[in-house]
Amino acid sequence: MIRFSKYIWVYVCISALVLIPGMYSLVRFGLRPSVDFTGGTLLEMKFSKSLPAGTIESIAKSEQFPVITVQTIGGSSYGIRAGVATDEEITKFQTAIASKTGETPELLKKDTVGPILGSELLFKSVVASLLAVTAILLYVAYAFKNIKFGVSAILALIHDVLVVFGSFSLFGHFFGIEVDTLFMTAFLTTMSFSVHDTIVIFDRIREYRKKDPRGNIRDLSDIALNETMGRSLINSFTIIFMLLALVLMGGESVKWFAVALLIGTITGTYSSPFVATPLVILWDYLENRKKQH
Amino acid sequence: MKKTKRTFVLLLLLAAILIVIDIPENLKFVIPFGSSKQTITLNPPSINTTLFGMKIQKKFTTHLGLDLAGGTQVSLEADMTGIKDADKQDSLESAKQVIERRVNFFGVSEPVVQSAVSGTTYRILVELPGVTNTEEALALVGQTANLEFREMIEDTIDASTAAYLVPTMENTKSVGISGKDLKKSTIQFNSKSGEPEVGIQFTPEGTKKFAEVTKQLIGKRLAIFLDDVIVTAPTVSTEIADGEAVITGSFTVDSAKKLSIQLNAGALPVPVKVVEKRTIGATLGAESVLKSTRAGVIGLGLVALFMIIEYGWLGVLADLALIMYGLITFALYRLIPVTLTLPGIAGFILSIGMAVDSNILIFSRYKEELRKGKPSAIAMELGFGKAWESIRDANFTTIITSIILFNPGNWSFLPTSGLVRGFAATLFIGVVTSLFTGIVVTRTFIRVLYKGPKVMKGEQS
Numbered sequence: 140m141i142r143f144s145k146y147i148w149v150y151v152c153i154s155a156l157v158l159i160p161g162m163y164s165l166v167r168f169g170l171r172p173s174v175d176f177t178g179g180t181l182l183e184m185k186f187s188k189s190l191p192a193g194t195i196e197s198i199a200k201s202e203q204f205p206v207i208t209v210q211t212i213g214g215s216s217y218g219i220r221a222g223v224a225t226d227e228e229i230t231k232f233q234t235a236i237a238s239k240t241g242e243t244p245e246l247l248k249k250d251t252v253g254p255i256l257g258s259e260l261l262f263k264s265v266v267a268s269l270l271a272v273t274a275i276l277l278y279v280a281y282a283f284k285n286i287k288f289g290v291s292a293i294l295a296l297i298h299d300v301l302v303v304f305g306s307f308s309l310f311g312h313f314f315g316i317e318v319d320t321l322f323m324t325a326f327l328t329t330m331s332f333s334v335h336d337t338i339v340i341f342d343r344i345r346e347y348r349k350k351d352p353r354g355n356i357r358d359l360s361d362i363a364l365n366e367t368m369g370r371s372l373i374n375s376f377t378i379i380f381m382l383l384a385l386v387l388m389g390g391e392s393v394k395w396f397a398v399a400l401l402i403g404t405i406t407g408t409y410s411s412p413f414v415a416t417p418l419v420i421l422w423d424y425l426e427n428r429k430k431q432h
Numbered sequence: 433m434k435k436t437k438r439t440f441v442l443l444l445l446l447a448a449i450l451i452v453i454d455i456p457e458n459l460k461f462v463i464p465f466g467s468s469k470q471t472i473t474l475n476p477p478s479i480n481t482t483l484f485g486m487k488i489q490k491k492f493t494t495h496l497g498l499d500l501a502g503g504t505q506v507s508l509e510a511d512m513t514g515i516k517d518a519d520k521q522d523s524l525e526s527a528k529q530v531i532e533r534r535v536n537f538f539g540v541s542e543p544v545v546q547s548a549v550s551g552t553t554y555r556i557l558v559e560l561p562g563v564t565n566t567e568e569a570l571a572l573v574g575q576t577a578n579l580e581f582r583e584m585i586e587d588t589i590d591a592s593t594a595a596y597l598v599p600t601m602e603n604t605k606s607v608g609i610s611g612k613d614l615k616k617s618t619i620q621f622n623s624k625s626g627e628p629e630v631g632i633q634f635t636p637e638g639t640k641k642f643a644e645v646t647k648q649l650i651g652k653r654l655a656i657f658l659d660d661v662i663v664t665a666p667t668v669s670t671e672i673a674d675g676e677a678v679i680t681g682s683f684t685v686d687s688a689k690k691l692s693i694q695l696n697a698g699a700l701p702v703p704v705k706v707v708e709k710r711t712i713g714a715t716l717g718a719e720s721v722l723k724s725t726r727a728g729v730i731g732l733g734l735v736a737l738f739m740i741i742e743y744g745w746l747g748v749l750a751d752l753a754l755i756m757y758g759l760i761t762f763a764l765y766r767l768i769p770v771t772l773t774l775p776g777i778a779g780f781i782l783s784i785g786m787a788v789d790s791n792i793l794i795f796s797r798y799k800e801e802l803r804k805g806k807p808s809a810i811a812m813e814l815g816f817g818k819a820w821e822s823i824r825d826a827n828f829t830t831i832i833t834s835i836i837l838f839n840p841g842n843w844s845f846l847p848t849s850g851l852v853r854g855f856a857a858t859l860f861i862g863v864v865t866s867l868f869t870g871i872v873v874t875r876t877f878i879r880v881l882y883k884g885p886k887v888m889k890g891e892q893s
Contacts, residue, residue: 183716226567246564247716253707255553256507263847267836270846274832282825321775324837324852328782328859331833335826339793342822370796373742377735377792378785384731385781390723392499392716393774400782 143364143412144357144420150413154298157406161305164312170304171311173319176261178254179207180224184236184244189215198239204232210315212391216247223251264323271327272296275334283341287422292337295415299333300326302406303399310395321396329403336374336411340367344419356423360416368412375408440880443756443873450759452476453492453766476766492766495542496561497773497854500721502714503561508704510554515702524554527702531556550844556704564711580657581609583649584665599655599665607645607654613638615675619692622680628688630679639675647671663691724777731781732758735788743795749877750791757787757869764861773854783862786830790870793819812882816875823870827863834860 174181195217199206205222212218224232229249237243275296280289303326310316343363347354382404385397455476463470476492498505510527512520524547532545535558544559582604584597597603615633622629634642645654646668655665656679666679679691736754739747761780765772798815806814837856839846847853 230567245713245715246711247713249709249711251706251709253509255509256707260847263845266845267847271833271836274836275829278829278832320847320851321855323847324775324855327833327837328830328855331829334829338825338829339822342825366796366800370792373738373792373796374785374789377738377788378782380734380738381728381731381781381785384727384734385724385778388723388727388730389778390720392720393724393778396775396778400778 164308168312170318173317175319178257180221181250182219183248185216291418295410299406325399333407337415453763495771500717502717505710507708508556510702634675643673753874776854776858779855779858787866
């Protein structure tokens with residue numbers, strides 16, 4: 140049997156290593172909201188071959204098209220982010236591109252979101268997350284009837300949320316990845332995943348406590364972790380296989396959504412034995428020390 | 433044991449039915465027939481029968497969302513300034529119906545027109561599959577309904593059929609009264625005959641114009657056009673000076689109501705403005721379907737292989753249950769029907785991973801019981817019993833989250849985006865189905881097809 144509880148400091152280091160850069164980036168650079176949240180126009184165009192850098196920008200400048208950023212998405216496709224543009228402006232811009240580059244690009248996507256809708260979505264996402272967290276909290280409290288387990292599960296959940304947000308802040312800063320409606324969905328799913336594994340482990344600890352009410356939580360968790368680790372890993376592998384296939388082969392439009400889910404799954408699996416369980420152990424330890432004094 | 437066998441047979445039967453429902457559309461088989469070749473095209477079945485006086489019509493086809501089929505989605509916000517609170521809902525409904533009529537007239541297949549009220553915002557959501565020209569789409573839905581009163585240029589009775597000439601835009605001319613002059617239209621019932629009729633009320637300015645027009649047109653017909661399409665052409669009997677008119681005809685309650693709504697639509701031209709429009713090219717959608725399906729198949733293959741390597745014969749059984757799971761969920765998508773979006777496919781793929789989880793939980797419990805020295809059959813039943821609680825608890829939170837994301841109550845403070853809902857729907861169906869397959873299907877398969885471990889005996893000692 141592996142005494143998982145001996146290496147709590149290792150888990151703290153791993154979490155810190157992942158959390159600190161992400162948190163730093165979140166505070167320093169924040170997230171890159173997509174047009175879903177800010178309002179604006181997004182065009183995706185596919186050319187037969189890639190254009191020299193700055194081509195689209197300079198055309199936009201001469202046409203006075205309110206371009207904010209231009210990004211390459213997979214080879215010769217470009218994502219053009221702009222302020223809210225009318226259809227006439229877009230058509231004019233397209234014509235200019237066609238005449239300057241000598242080819243009419245295929246328009247893959249044309250989204251225009253009004254600014255009201257953007258802030259509305261932000262509000263709705265926040266409400267949905269709060270509602271989900273509350274529901275999960277209530278369920279955990281009900282399932283375990285014990286504040287120690289409940290709070291630890293929620294802290295592990297916050298850990299996972301921070302990992303996901305932190306990594307997308309880094310992705311945003313370095314690769315220009317934006318946070319959109321789908322990201323919010325992935326993040327909410329991560330929250331339920333995170334608790335999923337934690338519940339399986341806590342279920343075991345609870346089971347052993349019933350048999351041995353005076354048993355040391357630390358020993359019981361070590362037994363529980365040893366027994367559930369195989370299942371946790373196997374299960375995560377199956378989900379990771381599916382998501383990895385989606386990331387690598389699912390195409391551009393679903394790639395970053397799958398990445399968000401993937402990170403969520405990995406941190407969700409990690410946090411159950413290495414964040415939530417150590418927290419319960421530590422809590423129990425502190426509680427006992429207090430009693431002894 | 434008898435009961436288990438029966439369940440097993442039932443499951444096989446269910447699988448057969450599901451396969452029929454799940455057949456890909458336009459599946460072609462080429463069968464060499466002597467020297468010539470015979471091509472058979474298979475399609476999922478469709479039901480079209482009458483059962484107990486109820487007409488049942490159902491086609492088992494996959495509904496693809498706009499992001500996969502390509503098309504345009506437009507959100508319109510109605511400007512309700514100057515419209516009384518009591519009339520707001522009505523005018524939104526009228527506007528919605530007008531847009532619906534225009535879209536249908538335009539010949540868009542499977543359009544979606546929905547009204548959405550949240551707080552003080554009144555919106556209409558229009559989805560036009562296959563339409564990628566937004567300007568065209570906006571011209572279609574963006575304008576307000578146009579009501580017009582016109583007189584016949586030359587009204588003659590067709591001698592051969594003894595019927596009036598059908599008024600068209602060509603054989604009529606405007607009398608200068610439009611929807612702006614109309615205050616309100618209501619459905620009412622004739623005080624004598626009790627038949628439904630449509631009452632209209634003009635604005636003060638409209639009243640004046642209407643009095644003048646009716647005075648001139650006594651004995652003649654006054655045609656009412658909505659969006660350049662004739663609605664009705666009653667004959668004017670007297671001059672109407674009080675600004676109130678009644679359109680009679682052979683109305684049913686429904687048709688009178690419909691006309692009243694249509695007139696209101698013209699009468700209450702709610703200005704709408706576009707708050708969101710999204711267009712997805714058809715090729716991007718088709719590419720996404722292809723790629724994500726391929727990713728799904730490869731992922732699934734890896735998972736299946738992994739299960740066999742890890743659990744041997746048990747893994748094969750779990751894989752069979754997984755196939756069953758796939759058949760059930762896909763059939764449900766077609767039956768409900770669930771509109772499949774790209775995130776929806778992701779949700780499905782994700783739920784496969786979770787479906788396997790129930791099996792893994794059960795198997796690891798089973799192995800534990802075996803290690804304790806229990807005989808295989810008992811260990812399996814114990815494994816199921818003990819794993820069930822964990823499976824239920826663990827999936828419960830996912831179910832909660834997917835319900836919140838799906839927002840079944842259509843609450844305005846939660847996301848209403850089609851993409852998010854598509855994901856939530858498939859995730860929900862996936863998790864619930866996985867509970868069924870994990871507990872019923874795997875269990876039955878194992879009880880019938882599994883006769884204890886051969887390899888694991890070594891571990892027991």
